[in-house]
Amino acid sequence: MSEDEPTAVVSGSDGDRGEPLLSVRDLKTHFVQGGKLFGRGGETVVKAVDGVSFDVHPGEVFGLVGESGSGKSTLGRSILKLVQPTSGEVRYRGRDLMPLREREMRPLRRELGLIFQDPNASLNPAMTIGQGVGHPLHIHEMVSSRAEARKRVIDMLERVGLHPAESFLDRYPEDLSGGQKQRLVIARTLITEPKFVVADEPVAALDMSVRARVLELMLELKRDLDLTYVFITHDLATARFLCDRIGILYLGEFVEQGPSELLFDDPRHPYTRSLLSAIPLPDTRRRDRVKVLPRGEIPDASRPPAGCRFHPRCPDAFEVCGWQGQDLVDAIEDRWTKVDRDTADRELELLGRLGDAEVATTFVRFPSREPDTVAEWLRSVGPELPANVFSAVTGVEVEPGGVVVRFGPGPEPGVQKVAGRDVACHLHGVVVRRDGVHVGDPAEAEAAATSR
Numbered sequence: 001m002s003e004d005e006p007t008a009v010v011s012g013s014d015g016d017r018g019e020p021l022l023s024v025r026d027l028k029t030h031f032v033q034g035g036k037l038f039g040r041g042g043e044t045v046v047k048a049v050d051g052v053s054f055d056v057h058p059g060e061v062f063g064l065v066g067e068s069g070s071g072k073s074t075l076g077r078s079i080l081k082l083v084q085p086t087s088g089e090v091r092y093r094g095r096d097l098m099p100l101r102e103r104e105m106r107p108l109r110r111e112l113g114l115i116f117q118d119p120n121a122s123l124n125p126a127m128t129i130g131q132g133v134g135h136p137l138h139i140h141e142m143v144s145s146r147a148e149a150r151k152r153v154i155d156m157l158e159r160v161g162l163h164p165a166e167s168f169l170d171r172y173p174e175d176l177s178g179g180q181k182q183r184l185v186i187a188r189t190l191i192t193e194p195k196f197v198v199a200d201e202p203v204a205a206l207d208m209s210v211r212a213r214v215l216e217l218m219l220e221l222k223r224d225l226d227l228t229y230v231f232i233t234h235d236l237a238t239a240r241f242l243c244d245r246i247g248i249l250y251l252g253e254f255v256e257q258g259p260s261e262l263l264f265d266d267p268r269h270p271y272t273r274s275l276l277s278a279i280p281l282p283d284t285r286r287r288d289r290v291k292v293l294p295r296g297e298i299p300d301a302s303r304p305p306a307g308c309r310f311h312p313r314c315p316d317a318f319e320v321c322g323w324q325g326q327d328l329v330d331a332i333e334d335r336w337t338k339v340d341r342d343t344a345d346r347e348l349e350l351l352g353r354l355g356d357a358e359v360a361t362t363f364v365r366f367p368s369r370e371p372d373t374v375a376e377w378l379r380s381v382g383p384e385l386p387a388n389v390f391s392a393v394t395g396v397e398v399e400p401g402g403v404v405v406r407f408g409p410g411p412e413p414g415v416q417k418v419a420g421r422d423v424a425c426h427l428h429g430v431v432v433r434r435d436g437v438h439v440g441d442p443a444e445a446e447a448a449a450t451s452r
């Protein structure tokens with residue numbers, strides 16, 4: 001292999017832990033929005049899931065963690081094929097689900113469960129509890145008589161802690177408290193004896209006081225019924241309590257993935273670090289840790305930042321992380337909201353309206369009648385700009401009628417093995433090929449990570 005060839009790192013490969021129950025490779029789910037009614041054009045593509053790979057082993061709880069809009073629900077639904085993925089592979093017990101039509105999926109549906117966040121959305125208010133929980137048994141033809149269905153419903157209601165079960169059968173979901181309703185949703189999902197369950201924020205809508213009890217119930221049921229979970233949450237404290245392994249999603253991609261304790265004790269991606277710094281930890285050694293919350297909001301998934309998608313919010317971003325023209329314009333605008341009024345007015349007059357600048361990926365051209373003064377200002381103020389945008393600038397060039405600021409390459413970080421987990425971040429063993437593509441060298445990454 002030549003030096004320039006990439007070293008393949010298969011994200012999610014798990015060594016000697018046997019066959020995974022679910023195996024996902026390079027999964028993409030893109031939504032096309034808008035566009036003209038006839039013909040092409042005007043469309044935006046939301047890359048809700050954009051190249052995700054992971055394995056879930058029998059008996060495991062795999063957590064999908066990320067802020068709102070990171071793609072958790074879309075990923076959860078895509079692996080169950082409730083949303084049709086755009087490309088990639090989803091293998092359940094070794095069988096690729098991607099080419100299966102809904103008709104071929106139907107026999108598998110009873111093995112693949114989904115628990116929603118909102119009990120009201122998954123319970124039919126017109127059915128009694130007995131009818132609602134028993135309904136899937138009839139759909140999947142798992143019972144031959146009403147009496148058999150009734151018996152199984154009673155058993156399941158008891159299992160989820162709704163007892164005495166008989167007293168619930170003829171009541172309606174609206175008669176129950178939030179916690180009881182969520183137990184009912186769990187019962188309805190588990191009545192078909194699934195083996196693999198995606199739980200999408202199952203406790204987020206509940207009062208704090210009942211959350212822990214519902215989570216404990218889910219763990220108990222997992223043990224008793226040999227279940228495997230993909231658990232979706234935006235809450236790291238919940239993920240820590242429940243998950244064996246975690247994938248941290250950001251704008252449709254995993255930034256870090258590995259065993260929970262590694263991610264919690266020693267996070268290696270700046271995004272994981274900032275998420276963690278926001279949660280209270282009982283560990284006294286870490287009480288004095290500095291809170292480094294990500295700046296601003298998660299960007300629009302239809303226009304993700306170039307390079308590393310997290311770079312505009314990253315406290316550790318440096319020159320190769322994907323800076324481009326728009327980042328510089330945003331940083332200057334941001335500066336003007338922070339400096340005093342006179343400074344902002346003076347600088348605005350010097351630079352002119354930022355809307356007049358020509359903004360491209362690799363450069364920004366500021367039109368100006370005083371290009372030398374503008375260039376001098378950019379060179380002196382640039383390094384102080386918020387974030388680290390100026391670190392990527394390779395030149396500030398004066399030309400007739402304006403100044404051009406040029407940016408170096410900012411490739412997307414590859415996935416690398418770093419200290420026992422997968423990380424996609426240039427901080428770990430950056431190797432940028434001559435054509436600008438980032439190639440992670442696992443050995444180099446490991447060495448860089450341990451020396452850090």
Ligand SMILES: Nc1ncnc2c1ncn2[C@@H]1O[C@H](COP(=O)(O)OP(=O)(O)OP(=O)(O)O)[C@@H](O)[C@H]1O
Nearest residue numbers: 031046048066067068069070071072073074075301
């Ligand atoms: N059917 C759809 N059509 C177009 N865009 C969609 C669709 N479903 C989700 N999205 C977009 O995909 C991105 C990911 O959404 P998703 O709901 O999967 O994120 P999430 O992490 O689960 O967020 P939340 O915690 O708020 O539910 C968002 O930008 C969302 O607007």
